[in-house]
Amino acid sequence: MAKTTYQELFLFAAKAGSLEGYLYERTEVEPLANWVDNIDKMYQALSPEVKREVDPVLTPVLERILAHEARVLETDLKDKLEQILLAARKAT
Secondary structure: OOHHHHHHHHHHHHHHHHHHHHHOOOOOOOOHHHHHHHHHHHHHHOOHHHHHHHHHHHHHHHHHHHHHOOOOOOHHHHHHHHHHHHHHHHHO
16 A cells, blocks of 8 residues: 555544544543553554554644643653654654
């Protein structure tokens, strides 16, 4: 698969997921820690090839999350996201 295909797929999935999260009415909100844990596990499970190709578009997303949502993130969640960001930066 072409590099831009992975990046386009990532960006599309991120936007679709954001829209779903915005529109989906929940009676109970899943703890933020679960979301971060799931993202971490899914990222770690990606092949090195996919990580190298997705990291250039993932890195700015993580940077925006950390810059704008720092007041919401607990220290351990912020640390986890920063670890993913560091890993993504190494590959780019």
